Amino acid sequence: MDSALDTTAERGTQRRGDVTRQALLDAALVEFAASGFEAASTRAIADRAGVRQGQLTYHFTSKDTLWQATVEHLFERFDDLLGARAGARAEQDEPSQIFARSIRSLVRAVAALPELNRIMVHEATAATPRLEWIVEHHVRDRFDALAEQWLAVRANGAGTIEADPIVIYYTVVGAASLLYVNTPEAHLLLGRDDVVDDTLIDAHADLIVTMLLGDRSRAADRQEPSLLGRN
């Protein structure tokens, strides 16, 4: 309780636990993304983390709890990636500019952290308690936000295409994520491992923005290197 009572040995022991916990989280992320919850074994996760299976149960109580912690961790990192791109957002931006920037941030974040969307598709194919949890804790707000942005675009006269928010949502997310979710497949298709690079990711983001908003918004919303330096 009182940190003044901590001996060096105790702090060392505590730190050892933290290292184990972090190694397990990193390993779980990879295994759950590649195999899904059920197919990912706690042994495979422990092996990848370089610890024993029993340590996993000790630090995370159960496989379910580890999965939940992994997803929380991934969404935090995902939001960091999204936010890093928001950059010089101005209040007076047009809805179509805001929307375009959201799409570009989304594509880059999904490309940088494909594990999150891999876990999402593994879970979304069947109604389970895990799916309910993830929808209520992480998906619903994002769905509402994107739907709202899209309606603003439409109200503003841009985005000539008419569509249900649910259709727009899954069309956008599907278009933005499958390339990165299915990268192992793309590698086999093209016979090489360097399919995805920054140039391709930017072209992909451009494609989706252009598809949804038309050519005119293309150059305007592109994130250019700031000529004035950072501030």
Add this chain to the structure above:
Amino acid sequence: MDSALDTTAERGTQRRGDVTRQALLDAALVEFAASGFEAASTRAIADRAGVRQGQLTYHFTSKDTLWQATVEHLFERFDDLLGARAGARAEQDEPSQIFARSIRSLVRAVAALPELNRIMVHEATAATPRLEWIVEHHVRDRFDALAEQWLAVRANGAGTIEADPIVIYYTVVGAASLLYVNTPEAHLLLGRDDVVDDTLIDAHADLIVTMLLGDRSRAADRQEPSLLGRN
């Protein structure tokens, strides 16, 4: 060997095996789509089929073989669905018309048989022998065909958007499939089970065609009810 030697009892026994085999295939389709290969247990499949676990191994030798048979079966049904829509295709059609019809067929087929694409995403997140098999036996030809159609559209001056075939492929397939792959999630998001109907599917197909080819191709390629009746 000689069918003249078959007794009624023998034919009856044989038919019984066919029934079991078919029930197992139907059940496997559901379980593999919902859970993926590893997470789907042979017992759950057998239970769903109303038979015992041992019968599965007898009729399909191994879980792998059953999975392969299930995928073959699904692609046959998928191609039937795609072909049923090809309809009155004319040789002199423009590339953009051909492409638009492909997209509409694709969306409708994916919506009618979401299990196939669910199995695809479960498998595509990790490099396994199963992924290699499915890519070489079923995906590569489809990727090549769509890439070729897209290049024809671009050469013809339509499809103002520039993009790598691999980017186009995953953007199109992702945009077309995620809504149906993730239907359990969509049900939770909207709080109802009747999210997907024919009207929405057609609107979804229109959206994707319009996104890729622009407004002008919209009405022209729409499949209208034939005023001349079938022939």
Add this chain to the structure above:
DNA sequence: GTCTATAATTAGATAGAC
């Protein structure tokens, strides 16, 4: 607080009955 040894359950496949 941390980890190891072990128990209880469930997995897929085999061998033998019908």
Add this chain to the structure above:
DNA sequence: GTCTATCTAATTATAGAC
């Protein structure tokens, strides 16, 4: 040819050692 009873291996979680 078809199916059932059973075996071995792998799963996660617990109980107890350090």
